[in-house]
Amino acid sequence: MSRAADRLKVVVNHLDRPSSFVQASTSGQNVAYYQPQALRYSFDNDLLSTEQRISYEEDGFLLIKGLVSGEDIDRFRAAFERICRREVQVPGLVVMRDVSIAKSEFVPDQKAISKLQDFQEEPELFRYCSLPQILNYVECFTGPNIMAMHTMLINKPPDTGNKTSRHPMHQDLHYFPFRPADRIVCSWTAMEKVNRQNGCLVVLPGSHHGTLKEHDYPEWEGGVNKMYHGVRDHDPNHPRVHLEMEKGDTVFFHPLLIHGSGKNQTQGFRKAISCHYASADCYYIDVRGTTQENIGQEVKEIAARKYAVDDVTFEDTWAVRGRLVQGERTNL
Numbered sequence: 001m002s003r004a005a006d007r008l009k010v011v012v013n014h015l016d017r018p019s020s021f022v023q024a025s026t027s028g029q030n031v032a033y034y035q036p037q038a039l040r041y042s043f044d045n046d047l048l049s050t051e052q053r054i055s056y057e058e059d060g061f062l063l064i065k066g067l068v069s070g071e072d073i074d075r076f077r078a079a080f081e082r083i084c085r086r087e088v089q090v091p092g093l094v095v096m097r098d099v100s101i102a103k104s105e106f107v108p109d110q111k112a113i114s115k116l117q118d119f120q121e122e123p124e125l126f127r128y129c130s131l132p133q134i135l136n137y138v139e140c141f142t143g144p145n146i147m148a149m150h151t152m153l154i155n156k157p158p159d160t161g162n163k164t165s166r167h168p169m170h171q172d173l174h175y176f177p178f179r180p181a182d183r184i185v186c187s188w189t190a191m192e193k194v195n196r197q198n199g200c201l202v203v204l205p206g207s208h209h210g211t212l213k214e215h216d217y218p219e220w221e222g223g224v225n226k227m228y229h230g231v232r233d234h235d236p237n238h239p240r241v242h243l244e245m246e247k248g249d250t251v252f253f254h255p256l257l258i259h260g261s262g263k264n265q266t267q268g269f270r271k272a273i274s275c276h277y278a279s280a281d282c283y284y285i286d287v288r289g290t291t292q293e294n295i296g297q298e299v300k301e302i303a304a305r306k307y308a309v310d311d312v313t314f315e316d317t318w319a320v321r322g323r324l325v326q327g328e329r330t331n332l
Ligand SMILES: CCCC(=O)SCCNC(=O)CCNC(=O)[C@H](O)C(C)(C)COP(=O)(O)OP(=O)(O)OC[C@H]1O[C@@H](n2cnc3c(N)ncnc32)[C@H](O)[C@@H]1OP(=O)(O)O
Pocket: 094, 095, 096, 097, 098, 099, 102, 103, 117, 150, 172, 173, 175, 224, 225, 226, 227, 228, 229, 276, 302
């Protein structure tokens, strides 16, 4: 064994808790990295307790109660309502209506919107992605160079009876042509109480240990929303956990975690705000010939229409939306 490796062993042995990332230094110079197999999903940076790191490792998600203030949530809600009332025009914003009402003519506007995507040009909503208390957690998973890659405000409508308000079980990595998966994390914040009644998140703990599965439109009789692909087959006996949350509670989860949400059986619009972060050191992959080819093709077609151009790559659609929120934009 080399002397550097010997030194590392000593450093590691002296730690009083497990560490996934030990940087050994000899007269200020980095000599090596050591990442024991035991904890590969998070970095040790004094914020997460060992219990929290192990729980993310085992389950693929970590729920932090009360992370975002009620005041901030109210401001996000107000910004959402301004968009619904069409008081502001936001470049790049995607406004999605539930498939069950998308083709009907008489819908009151505020209630017609089921999801906003790509709000990176709306300063008030994008403030969510830069909240210091969120970034502190995100850094545990991505490291210090952080890109906000994908933003959403989900306004899950009361189910119209055909169950289209459900979000099929899926892995978010299906949508992302960048890697490595372990350096990507979603933060999802409840904007009000969410429970099984109004369609909270449902997760399969530990499913992030698997690989990316094949996704496609589920065969639902009542219809499925555009791009709501679901995992083709997942073990129906895998334990499911319904994540019931209070306003401001935030869950961080791994992009391979299988999750979805049930129908909204209340009359209210269940609201959540979320951002997918990735290390700026991640790299793009070519999805041709992989299970992601189908979504890549769909995204390119929509983007070509949206930007009225004929040649957009899947990678381009991500590179133009990504925004640096901490550190340096090294690669993505
Ligand atoms: C980690 C990430 C996980 C995810 O992101 S999962 C969700 C992914 N979803 C998305 O990326 C959002 C996709 N949605 C969109 O891009 C837009 O909402 C969409 C579907 C293109 C509609 O754009 P609009 O500008 O509203 O266009 P439009 O009103 O003229 O409609 C165009 C055609 O699309 C249809 N449509 C609208 N909303 C839909 C829906 N929810 N599901 C299915 N089809 C829908 C609409 O009926 C219309 O069809 P047609 O051309 O009249 O036959």
